[in-house]
Amino acid sequence: MKRAAFFVSDRTAITAEMMGHSLLTQFESIEFEQINLPFIDSVEKAEQAVVQINAAAEHYACKPLLFITLIDRAVIKVIEQSEGMIFDLLNTFIHPLEQELGIHSAHAVGRSHGMRVYSTYKLRIDALNFSLANDDGNTLKHFPKADIILLGVSRSGKTPSCLFLALQYGILAANYPLVDDDLESSRLPEVLKPYRDKLFGLTIAPERLQQIRKERRPDSSYAEYQQCQYEVNAVEKIYRAQHIPFLDTSAVSIExxxxxxxxxxxxxxxxxx
Amino acid sequence: MKRAAFFVSDRTAITAEMMGHSLLTQFESIEFEQINLPFIDSVEKAEQAVVQINAAAEHYACKPLLFITLIDRAVIKVIEQSEGMIFDLLNTFIHPLEQELGIHSAHAVGRSHGMRVYSTYKLRIDALNFSLANDDGNTLKHFPKADIILLGVSRSGKTPSCLFLALQYGILAANYPLVDDDLESSRLPEVLKPYRDKLFGLTIAPERLQQIRKERRPDSSYAEYQQCQYEVNAVEKIYRAQHIPFLDTSAVSIExxxxxxxxxxxxxxxxxx
Structure with a gap:
């Protein structure tokens, strides 16, 4: 049995989708067709959405689930006339919040994202540019400005982690790959010593590292199990000796x-x- | 008046934070201290969280707001004993969902993120690597594999948009900067012609472009208003002539x-x- 699940929002629908997705994963025996309906910010667009929702109701012969983050009452009224079942992710909590806070909510659309605050946008883009400019140890000159410097062997997840820290939290994250010379000496590279408080290590299971490297460069010595095992052992030895906090990334998501x-x-x- | 707002989750708390943040933006007259409490996945950690919540209650002399995405009943019970007011973002909807779907939910922790599915993780990392390898037109050889190719003048938002498409949606997004030669000829570069169906243009207000470029390279001709205006006009002319869909990024977020x-x-x- 399959069902449609819609994520309906006056903005990007990313929040509605994340919440809806979290809820649906609790019902894994049912397969869902998941449809995003972003930017539903007028009665006209809501009417078009209803057509789509009702078509899905007919197609699957059961009520679509609607996870909505809508503020405009007029838009919600239109959606309520569809054949979907509504889970109102915002308004369910607005009333109890109003009670607790003793004030009325603004009922204003698009407050959480958007470019309302240019400084926020700029923070994020600056952080992203910082990560890109300070990737893979290609320059050290911005390290004094970094909030954090990730260490790790090649393909242990440094770059995606830096980019996510920048996009999600506005963190200025640089990274520095520990290569054979560093690993052989078992010492922290001299250039990193001034930034000891900013260092955070990543590590990874050798099997996993091999798998990732193989996809990238099959048949290279770089992707041999022994090489991966050697590098991982050596890097963890440095982390421990230097009291650098570190995390095994083998079984965790970027978030x-x-x-x-x-x-x-x-x-x-x-x-x- | 200031209040504490906690986002409490058994995983990253990113979903709880996004939802909670959306709700709090509807009450802008109140200032909130926002605190993330991720990985609250045991009774012990919940007890530590309660200490922190109660300290905030005392500090601000009012109930902290707790936006929670917790599955484990034992953990929730501990949190309920705190002095915070709970907004249960998941369980509020689980029961009506069970009713509608006619089955019981799994009540399993950490289903939405995590590395449960390696293929999903790989998709995302592959998309991110694709974006990084195909940034700023530095190579065209992977364009046949691209899902989409963003066009635009320097600093119009191509790179952040590609990275976000990769991280959020697993999209293989490349980008190609249109530079003076392209803009002068008013023609689509020959190398892009085979990929016409994948092209999407970005544009930006000249004032905004100037502002961004000035921060990057002050006193350059690159950041002069006239140059920005010329480039924006020229690039939009190409989009229109070639029927390439395009978007003005001046007042919208990356999402x-x-x-x-x-x-x-x-x-x-x-x-x-």
């Missing part, structure tokens, strides 16, 4: 890596939500 | 750019939520 780094390092975020 | 591109181009996402 989890980023969140753990923030939590472990006590780093202040520059962006919220 | 909104990415969502609009998906919607306008009818692109299939490789990742959901």
């Amino acid at each position: 989890e890596i980023a969140t753990t780094i923030l939590q472990t390092s006590g780093l202040e975020r520059r962006l919220h939500g | 909104e750019i990415a969502t609009t591109i998906l919607q306008t181009s009818g692109l299939e996402r490789r990742l959901h939520g």
Whole structure:
């Protein structure tokens, strides 16, 4: 049995989708066709959405689930006339919040994203540019400005983690790959010593590292199991000797890596939500 | 008056934070101290969280707001004993969903993120690597594999948009900067012609472009208003002549750019939520 699930929002529908997705994963025996309906910010667009929702109701011969983050009452009224079942992710909580806070909510659309605050946008883009400019140790000159510097062997997840920290939290994240010379000496590279408080290590299971490297460069010595095992052992030895906090990324998502780094390092975020 | 707002989750708390943040923006007259409490996946961690919540209650002399995405009943019970007011973002909807779907939910922790599915993780990392390898027109050889190719003048938002499309939706997004030679000829560069169906243009207000370029390279001709105006006019002329869909990024967030591109181009996402 299959069903349609719609994520309906006056903005990007990303929040509605994340919440809806979290809920649906609790019902894994049912297969869902998941449809995003972003930018439903007028009665006309809501009417078009209803046509699509009702078509899905007919196609699957059961009520589509509608996870909505809509503020405009007029738009919600139109959606309510569809054949979907509504889970109102915002308004369900607005009334109890009003009660607790003792004030009325603004009922204003698009407050959470959008370019309302240019400084927020700029923070994020600056963080992203910082990550890109300070990727893979290609320059060290911006390290004094970095909020955090990720260490790790090649393909242990440094770059995606830096980019996610920048996009999600506005963190200035640089990274530095530990290569054979560093690993052989078992010492922290001299250039990193001034930034000891900003260092955070990534590690990874050798099997997993081999798998990732193989896809990238099959038949290279770089992707041999022994080489991977040697590098991982050596890098962890450095982390331990130098008391650098570190995380095994083998079985965690990028979100989890980023969140753990923030939590472990006590780093202040520059962006919220 | 200031209040504490906690986002409490058994995983990253990113979903709780996004939802909570959306709700709090509807009450802008109140200032909130926003605190993420991720990985609250045991009774012990919940007890530590309660200490922190109660300290905030005392500090601000009012109930902290708790936006929670917790599955484990034992953990929730501990949090309920705190002095915070709970907004249960998941369980509020689980029961009506069970009713509608006619089955019980799994009540399993950490289903939405995490590395449960390696193929999903790989999709995302592959998309991110694709974006990085195909940034700023530095190579064209992977263009046949691209899901979409963003066009635009320097600093119009191509790179952040590509990275966001990769991280959020697993889209293989390349980008190609239109430079003076292209703009002068008013023609689509020959190398792009085979990929006409994959092209999407970005544009930006000249004032805004100037502002961004000035921060990057002050006192350059590159950042002069006239140059910015010339480039923007020329690039929009190409988009119109070639019927390339395009978007003005001046007043929209990266999320909104990415969502609009998906919607306008009818692109299939490789990742959901």
